[in-house]
Amino acid sequence: MVDNSLKNWLKEKWRGRVRFDEPMSKHTSLRVGGPADVYAEPETREEMIRLIQECGRQNLSCTVIGGGTNLLVKDRGIRGLVISMMKFGSEICPSSEAVLSVSAGMKLGSLCRYCIDRGLEGMNFAVGIPGTVGGAVMMNAGTASGSMQDTVESLDVLHSDGRICRLQRTQLHFAYRSLKTSAFSLKAGLSDFVALVSVRFCLWPADPEKLKKEAQSMMEIRRKKQPVTVPSAGCFFKNPAAGPGSAGELIDRAGLKGKYVGGAQISEKHANFIINRNSASAADILTLAEIVRETVSEKFGIILETEVKIIGE
Numbered sequence: 001m002v003d004n005s006l007k008n009w010l011k012e013k014w015r016g017r018v019r020f021d022e023p024m025s026k027h028t029s030l031r032v033g034g035p036a037d038v039y040a041e042p043e044t045r046e047e048m049i050r051l052i053q054e055c056g057r058q059n060l061s062c063t064v065i066g067g068g069t070n071l072l073v074k075d076r077g078i079r080g081l082v083i084s085m086m087k088f089g090s091e092i093c094p095s096s097e098a099v100l101s102v103s104a105g106m107k108l109g110s111l112c113r114y115c116i117d118r119g120l121e122g123m124n125f126a127v128g129i130p131g132t133v134g135g136a137v138m139m140n141a142g143t144a145s146g147s148m149q150d151t152v153e154s155l156d157v158l159h160s161d162g163r164i165c166r167l168q169r170t171q172l173h174f175a176y177r178s179l180k181t182s183a184f185s186l187k188a189g190l191s192d193f194v195a196l197v198s199v200r201f202c203l204w205p206a207d208p209e210k211l212k213k214e215a216q217s218m219m220e221i222r223r224k225k226q227p228v229t230v231p232s233a234g235c236f237f238k239n240p241a242a243g244p245g246s247a248g249e250l251i252d253r254a255g256l257k258g259k260y261v262g263g264a265q266i267s268e269k270h271a272n273f274i275i276n277r278n279s280a281s282a283a284d285i286l287t288l289a290e291i292v293r294e295t296v297s298e299k300f301g302i303i304l305e306t307e308v309k310i311i312g313e
């Protein structure tokens, strides 16, 4: 429940830019999710700091999201404040020929295009991954040709008390589709950050034409292999560390391609994509995901872990 005095403060200070009971289905690529108590799209660091400090004072929990392309929000929604980074600037500040500071709210696709146009190599693996730069770093998003950890040099992160700290690469622990801060930063009190606000990348020079061709062929492969025109959150499960195949191959071999629960379906095109075919609820998707986990576990003895972040109530 949002306290009335906080509600009034938010209404007064943020006018139409803060919404109450905002359906999260509008802000996730799966197009499911119940209401967030409060939903805000700050545009600057100062706005973000004010929001987080005020909500901290009022003990309101805070969830930061990017493009919502790796999220499954449950049907009863999210209690507290949801901060979307989608309007949080889209600046790129080159600090040398191949070092860029990029706002966490920038679309990853825009960063990829910027790098191609200026002949900077290192981001092409990410061509076609939707969402924001911040979300991609938090997820260590990637493909067979690379992941965010290959080029991140440092991160600027915002704490609940309003401090912004820089985490160097040595303080970050990237793993398959995850980022954790190291024991060192934990001791220094740096790991409880609320939001990632900007990212410094170190890239290297290359021929723009070569990068362009590479990007085009990656997009073609994506369109051929993935159901990119229907709502999904990309690969639903992580690939198992070892075993007889990728998550998609195991789901396919278990005979689950095309299986429905309510409006949710295992894509016929790529078995690791759960798609929202027909006004699915989060419950439909979760039930289908559970059937997948049980079937794959029975057939292959492998417990699939979700790559998609499941949040809310």
Ligand SMILES: Cc1cc2nc3c(=O)[nH]c(=O)nc-3n(C[C@H](O)[C@H](O)[C@H](O)COP(=O)(O)OP(=O)(O)OC[C@H]3O[C@@H](n4cnc5c(N)ncnc54)[C@H](O)[C@@H]3O)c2cc1C
Pocket: 029, 063, 064, 065, 066, 067, 068, 069, 070, 071, 085, 104, 128, 129, 130, 131, 132, 133, 134, 135, 136, 137, 138, 139, 140, 141, 142, 143, 194, 195, 196, 197, 226, 227, 228, 232, 233, 234, 235, 309
């Ligand atoms: C069609 C499709 C194809 C995809 N292909 C790929 C692929 O090839 N490889 C891949 O790895 N992924 C892929 N994905 C998944 C998804 O696009 C990536 O994980 C993406 O990087 C998530 O970015 P986002 O901004 O949407 O993050 P969100 O989904 O909004 O958030 C992801 C996580 O990061 C946190 N977060 C986001 N921004 C911030 C921030 N600024 N500060 C603190 N925490 C934050 C959120 O709380 C959440 O826990 C695909 C998804 C779709 C729909």
